Amino acid sequence: MHNQLPLPSVSLIDAPLAYIDAYWSKIIRHNPEDRQTLIGLPHPYLVPGHGEMFQEMYYWDSYFMSLGLLDTEYEDMIVGMTHNLAHLFRRFGLIPNGSRYYFLSRSQPPFFTSMIKLAFDVLKKSNEAEALEFLKEMILLAEAEQENVWLGREQPHHRLMEFGLSRYFDINFLDMLASCESGWDHSTRCEDRWMHHLPVDLNSILYAREIDLGEVFALLGDDERADSWKARAEERAVTMRERMWRDGCGFFFDYDLEKKSNDTNPSLAGFFPLWAGLATDEQAEHMVESWLPRFEHDGGLVTTLDQQAGRQWAFPNGWAPLQWLVVEGLDRYGYRQDANRIRAKWITNCATIFERTGAMWEKYNVVTPEMVPEGGLYGSVAGFGWSNAVFVDFVRKLSGHVAMPDEEALSY
DSSP states (O other): OOOOOOOOOHHHHHHHHHHHHHHGGGGEEOOOSOBTTBOOOSSOEEOSSSSSSOOSOBHHHHHHHHHHHTTSTTTHHHHHHHHHHHHHHHHHSSOOSBSBGGGTTOOOOOOHHHHHHHHHHHHHTTOHHHHHHHHHHHHHHHHHHIIIIITOOSTTOOOBOGGGOBOOOOTTOOHHHHHHHHTOOSBSGGGGOGGGEEOHHHHHHHHHHHHHHHHHHHHTTOHHHHHHHHHHHHHHHHHHHHHTEETTTTEEOOEETTTTBOOOOOBGGGGHHHHHTOSOHHHHHHIIIIIHHHHEETTEEOSBSSOOTTOSBSTTEEEHHHHHHHHHHHHHTTOHHHHHHHHHHHHHHHHHHHHHHSSEESEEESSSTTSOOOOTTSOOOEEOHHHHHHHHHHHHHHHHHSOOTTGGGGOO
């Protein structure tokens, strides 16, 4: 167990919070018509950063950015962006990596049901009947996405593999592009053989989606569908615990289909079963005691334990969505002190770099926070949508759990 860290001071976090508050308007785009490679979308949306680099809406970025829009003047955009994801699925039969024609060969980590739930909560505040109609419409699309895309058995969606588990994929059968579907583009995971692995993060997300489908159909009174999805979720959980959990060291790993083993590189993907809720209490305890200290550093959680030049989703980098998913998992299993300690470290890292640079960033060096992160192929990008949102979420969670010096200054 690490020592409890002091919370970051209000004076340190005030400036980044003000920056984030002003930044949302800079990354709103509205492109209702197709334009060259850009796919038209009916509602305004957020892009990861300002400037010309980003004009398209991204799949999993949109969910994490939405976390920062809750209870702000931009909250209704969560509903609009969910409609945009639905529009993409209706039009193309999948939700692509991003709203560009050249992204149609792949998707991204599928947080559609998580997005639907956020949007439903927003709509429910003003009109519960409208919220229920929205839920009925969206959950059928999420079910179709699960069945046709993530459980697809052949081109263009050959993701379902052995044991009833799925892989990341690209229609071109290129491992590099399949890694882009994972969101972990340029990582040390999977030995650059992404289509030959069953990823623990993806299958955790699919489990969470199946639980979501079961709960929503139960809420809507469709007990047959609800029971079917709950049973499929439990079957996936049993299989993952059998194939991806390694008893010898007590951690979840990606499964290598060629080697028929889970003797793969450890990464923060191994904590996704805690976020999803499929790990047993004993498994969670072993991971927190034996593995959390290996990933935890002064600036937060490192993505992998191994380093390789040019790999941005690896040591020594930390990424906002992974910090969020891990601490949500820790909270879920009752490890709130550990979760809040990591939140405080991440906030301090981001705020300290902000003090030096005047910006939030796509990724951070968590091992030596004063040093720049591994840039990967395109360096470090300022902005940055999901870093902003997770920073805001962590500040809210800490101010809710622990008394801070000036509660009023923390209101967002």
